[in-house]
Structure formats: C-alpha cells, structure tokens
Amino acid sequence: MPAPLVHLDGVSHVFEAGLVKALREVTLTIGHRESVAILGASGSGKSTLLHVLCGLLSPTSGRVLFEGIAPPGQRAWARLRATRIGFVFQSIHLLPTLTALENVQVPMFGVIGREGDRVRKAAELLERVGLRDRMRHLPGQMSGGERQRTAIARSLANTPSLVLADEPTGNLDSESAAGVLDLFATLQAGEGMTLVLITHDLGVARRCRRVVRMADGRLMSDAVADGATP
Amino acid sequence: MLTIAGIAVAVASFVALTGMSRALEGGWVRSLVERDTHLMGLRKGAVEILTTTLDETLTAPMKQVSGVRDVAGELVDLVTLPTGQAVLMTGWPAGSFLWQTLPLREGRVPAADEERWVVVGEPMADHLGVRVGDTLSIRGAPFTVAAISRPKAVLNRHALVAPLRAMQRLLDRSGRVTVFNVRVERPDDPAAVADVRARLSARFPDVTFTESGAVAQQNDILGMLRAVAWGTSTIALLMGFLAVLNTLLMAVTERSREIALLSAMGWAQERVLWLILLEGLILALAGSGLGAVAGIGALHGISRHPSLQAFLEIQVGPALVWEVVAAGVALGGLGGLYPAWRAVRQPPAEVLQRE
Numbered sequence: 001m002p003a004p005l006v007h008l009d010g011v012s013h014v015f016e017a018g019l020v021k022a023l024r025e026v027t028l029t030i031g032h033r034e035s036v037a038i039l040g041a042s043g044s045g046k047s048t049l050l051h052v053l054c055g056l057l058s059p060t061s062g063r064v065l066f067e068g069i070a071p072p073g074q075r076a077w078a079r080l081r082a083t084r085i086g087f088v089f090q091s092i093h094l095l096p097t098l099t100a101l102e103n104v105q106v107p108m109f110g111v112i113g114r115e116g117d118r119v120r121k122a123a124e125l126l127e128r129v130g131l132r133d134r135m136r137h138l139p140g141q142m143s144g145g146e147r148q149r150t151a152i153a154r155s156l157a158n159t160p161s162l163v164l165a166d167e168p169t170g171n172l173d174s175e176s177a178a179g180v181l182d183l184f185a186t187l188q189a190g191e192g193m194t195l196v197l198i199t200h201d202l203g204v205a206r207r208c209r210r211v212v213r214m215a216d217g218r219l220m221s222d223a224v225a226d227g228a229t230p
Numbered sequence: 231m232l233t234i235a236g237i238a239v240a241v242a243s244f245v246a247l248t249g250m251s252r253a254l255e256g257g258w259v260r261s262l263v264e265r266d267t268h269l270m271g272l273r274k275g276a277v278e279i280l281t282t283t284l285d286e287t288l289t290a291p292m293k294q295v296s297g298v299r300d301v302a303g304e305l306v307d308l309v310t311l312p313t314g315q316a317v318l319m320t321g322w323p324a325g326s327f328l329w330q331t332l333p334l335r336e337g338r339v340p341a342a343d344e345e346r347w348v349v350v351g352e353p354m355a356d357h358l359g360v361r362v363g364d365t366l367s368i369r370g371a372p373f374t375v376a377a378i379s380r381p382k383a384v385l386n387r388h389a390l391v392a393p394l395r396a397m398q399r400l401l402d403r404s405g406r407v408t409v410f411n412v413r414v415e416r417p418d419d420p421a422a423v424a425d426v427r428a429r430l431s432a433r434f435p436d437v438t439f440t441e442s443g444a445v446a447q448q449n450d451i452l453g454m455l456r457a458v459a460w461g462t463s464t465i466a467l468l469m470g471f472l473a474v475l476n477t478l479l480m481a482v483t484e485r486s487r488e489i490a491l492l493s494a495m496g497w498a499q500e501r502v503l504w505l506i507l508l509e510g511l512i513l514a515l516a517g518s519g520l521g522a523v524a525g526i527g528a529l530h531g532i533s534r535h536p537s538l539q540a541f542l543e544i545q546v547g548p549a550l551v552w553e554v555v556a557a558g559v560a561l562g563g564l565g566g567l568y569p570a571w572r573a574v575r576q577p578p579a580e581v582l583q584r585e
Contacts, residue, residue: 051579056494075498082496089582093491107495154495 003068005162005194006030006053011062012217013048022048024217025062032161035188035195037205040214046198049214050164053196054085082111086155086193090167093151094139100126100150101135107157125153129183145176152183156191163188165197169204181207233477237517238524240470241557244463245525245550250532251459253544261385262442265331268417269427271410271437280307283406284437286394289323292410295433297426299415302326303407305397309368309390313358319348319368319390321397328411332391337362337377345396347376351387366390371400412439467557470517474510474565482506482569489573490581499574506573510566511559518558522551 006029013023022045030036030053040046051057052064055077063070066084071077081087086107094103104122112118126135129149139147148168155163165184169177185207188195197208205211213220262270271292276282284303292301305321322328324342332339332349340347348368350360355378360366364375373392381387398404412430416422423441430439482489492502526546533544 047583048579051583054494056579056582057577078493078496078498080496081494082498085496087494089491093487093582095488095491106492110497110501158496 002032003065004029004031005034005067007065007068008049008052008059009063009065011052011059011064013045013052013057014060022217023052023059026217026219027062028212028219028222030162030194030196032194033188033192034210035185035208036197036210036212037208038196038198038212038214039200039202039205041200044214045217046214047166048217050166050196050198054081054087054162054164056081082107083158084161086157086160086163088148088151088155088163088165088168090170094147094154096139099136099138100131100142100146100153103139103150104154104157107154111158121157122153125156126150128156128187129153143176144172145179148172148176148180149183152180152187156187156193159191160193162194162196165195167198167200169199169201177204233473233513234517234520236473237470237514237558237561238521240466240473240561241518241521241554242525242528243466244557245522245554246528246532247459247463247466248553249525249529249544249546249550251456252550253529253533255456256545257383257385259443261381261383261389262411264381264383264386265328265411266413267411267442268414268423269412269430269439270442271412271430271434271439272408274436274438276438279408283403283408284410286405286407288434288437289407289410292412292430292434295426295429297415297422297429298412300327300413302328302411303394304328304409304411305394305401305403305406306408307397307401311354311358312367315357317354317388317390318385319392319397319400321392321394321400323394327413332379332386333381335378335380337375340376340393342393344374344376345393345399346371346373347392347396348373349377349379349391350375351389352378352380354388354390369400410437467561470514470557470561471565474514474561475568477513478506478510478566478569479572481509482573486573486576486581490576490578493574493578494582502574503570506570507563507566510569511562514558514560514562514565515555518554518561522554525554 008026008028011023011026012021014021026049038046038049048057052059055064055071055074066080071080095106098106101119101122104125105118108118108121112121123135126132129152131146131149131153134142134146139150142150168184169180172180181204184195184197195208197204199205210222210224212222271284272279273282273284283305286303289301289303292298302323307319308316309319310316329339334349335352337349339349348366350358350366355361355375358366360375362375362377366373366375368390379386379391394407398406414423414426427439427441430437489502529544532538
C-alpha cells in the first residue's frame, strides 16, 4: 500500500518562545488525489498548518512525512516545493513587474532548463485557466479574478502532486470567487493532484470532498463534506 | 539610477586619480626608455631630485666600471616660459649619446661652443610660436632655438634641451649634474644589468643607481602622490560600496514579500542569494562602465591643462580596465553580500503570514 501524500504526526508549533501555541499535537493524513478544506476562524492555526505541510515552517515537535519520508532539511523541502508542491495565496502575490506569462515561469527556474520549454508550458497553463488573451499583461492590468487565475496557473507550473491554497478567494468578489473555485474543481479532477484549501468560509469549504475543522491549533473534526463537488 | 550614478562617480574618481599618478610615472619612464638610458644614478637619500646635485667629474670613473657602455650627466630643473607654462629644462653634455636619441624635425644639435642654444620640443615650439633661429627668453637669458625636436615621450616632447655648460651657468651650478644616465653593454640581460648596478653602487656609495623601468616607482615624491591617489580613490570606492549596500538593503526590505514568495515556490536559498548578488553586480558593473568612461574622459581633460600637459602621458591599458572591472565586482559583491544574507535569513512563512 503506497504511503499517503502527506502525514502529520503529533505536530506542534509554537511562536514567541512558546507564548503562542499555533498548532497542538496535530495528526493528519492527506492522501493522493484528495481535496481537503481546512476550515477555521482567524487565529485557529490553519495558515501555520499550511506552512508546516510544505516545510516553510519546521514543527516545534512531531514530524511531517511526504510520501512516507521525513525531508531531512530546508534544502530537501525547497526541492519538494519546487517540484511537487504548488502554492496559491490569498493576496495573490504575483511579481508586479512581470507579465502573466513570466510570473507563471518563476517556479520553473531550476526545474525546466530550456527557456522555450518554460514559455511553452506557461502558455499552456494560462490557456487552461482561460487567460490566453492576457498572457502579456502585467498584474496591474488584470482584474482580481484574472490575477488569481494566473496564480493558480503558476501553482501548476511544475505539475505538482499537492496544491496548497491559502484563502484563494478571500480577496475576490463572489462571481470571481465562484469562477476560481470552479477552476480548482476542474483542475483537481483533471490533473489528479491533491488540493488542500484553507478557508474560513463554510461555503468554500464545502466545495472540497473533505473538511477538516480547526480551532485553537487543534483539529476539531475531519469529515466528508455534504455536496462536495470535486 | 542614482546608485549607478554614485558608483560611476566613485569609479571615475578612482580612474582619474590613479590614472593621473600612473601617467606621471609612465611619462618619466617612457622618456628614459626613449633616450636609451638603462640605469639612472641619483644622489642617495634624495627625496626631491631637482634640488640635489652630484659632481659631474664622476662621469669618467663611472665609464670605467665593467659592463658600462657610456655615461652622461644631466642637469634638470623646472623653468617658467614667457607664457607662464612650467616645463622641464635639461642640460646635456656636448657630444654625449643623449643628443643622438633626440629626433629633430628641423635645425641641428648645438655645437660644443654654442652655449646659449636650445632645442625646443615640437608642441612647445608650436605653442610658443618659435622657429629655428628665433630667440627665447629663459629665466631672463636669451637662448637661440637651434632645433625643433619631435620625440615620442610626452616629457621629452615638452622639454627644452640645452648644452650642459649653458644649463649649469643658468642655474649657477657649475660642475654639477642632477642625474647620471648610464648605458650598459647588455641591456637585454636583466642579470647583467643587475650586476652592473651592483658594481656601480659599490664603487659610488653616495649615488643610488636604479633601473630606468623602476625609477618612477622608487621615487619618494611620486610614491607620496601614488599614496594620496590611492587613499582618495579608496574613500570614493567606499562611498560607492555604501551606495550599493544602501540600495540593496532597501530593495531587500521593500521586496521581502517577493523574496518570501520565491522561497515558498521552492527557490533554494543559494538561488535567492545569487539573485541579490547579481543585482548588486549589475548595478556596480553598469556604474563602473560609466565611471570608467567618465574617468578616462576626465583624465584626458586634465592632461590638456597647460600646467600638466608637459608631464602626463595618459595610457589606458588592460591593467586599468581590469582594475575597474575588479572594483565593480568588489563593489557589487561586497555591497550585495549583507543584503543577500539578510534576504535569505528572513523566514518566508512569517513574511507571507504578515502580508
């Protein structure tokens, strides 16, 4: 039986010399091709959980296994983030001086050697998220929904096994948010990747097959959502 | 752009100042090479050589030293022309080999008994508007222009050359010379030249003999000028370094989100580090390039100044280019090192969460 994609084993994380306990002995298993929503109020520890999941934060105690192996250090985690993990942020975080096409290529540096291959793949991804005509536009020339679509295309740059999305619709109007969630559903089903989505919105969480609720750094519940689309 | 301008000013100062001290040294060395002097004899311990003298009668015993082909004493001083320009005036013994090294455009070398005759360098003659046969007043004494010379070395081109006796009388230094020009039998054999130098030094303990290629380097006054040029250049380069450091530190602070984003996307710390360093290097190299052009321009401008054009021989060679490139790399590399280190030290999760 293959190892789960990610497994958190009794993970705790504290900030400010232990004054803030962001995660308290969290144990969580996320399998291949799953769509998981981490639902919780602000300060519940969901963003910290996301950062621990991808190695941006090292747990204070406990361990994180990626496909059954604990990455030995930051360099190994960086390599995993470059090749196996995609990221989508609430604040979008596109590089403002680069076009959509160039932004999508950023994660490919060091992974895809030839510039022609990078450009071709970035163009394909932008086409897939419906931005064929916006490739040469700067982030400042695009709407919020278009920028988030660009960020989603960027998260898929190196064909990841795991895409982590931190409040991906938090800054979008309802129409754009719905479009982004539809896109996630389509891509997750089509690419066969695992999607972990962080949200405080139950409506957004229900778009995922599995909903994990968090409060005070603890997992409160872990269930299959009613009416999940992916 | 302001950073590039700051670096350009620093590098231009470096190029102009060090270039000027080298032009001074180079001018002297090339003038010696042109007149085929292999060793130069100066009074031992002399700092300012124009005010010290040696006994002219040492010429004959120097010629007796094994390996010496010829010796010619030379009396040198600075004189002010009627136009106000200061130039070197030198007195050579009649019939010495030094006269044979002087290429003439017109006229002839003064005869042994023609004391108040002078050979004028071509640019000087043009500047003064004098021709062969005209009279030139030097320190109040009338000299007839015997010839117009056309040497290659700047110092020789702008010099006045008179017979030694006339020069001694003019300066009231009868029987004295400033330096001895020594020709050796085998100038292409460094060991042989060193042997001759050692023999001369042993025989004439009051005289310092220096190989013509090193004479400028061993001169104390030029050494002081060199030190001042390097000191000033170092301060200028330090300012350039601070400009790079300040710009990159601001850039790293302003772009902490972008840097954290790159880390989140799997960019290795080394790659982020190189990105910042590369930015510093590009800034510094662009500034150095502009500074080199501006510095060389300034150097040529300075060398045209009437009070300096007789002494500076500007030569922009590969050494200067390499030094500018090295300065650029050092400015960019050192200036970028700390900001780059700061950039990779900031925890990406903390920055992203803050945003």
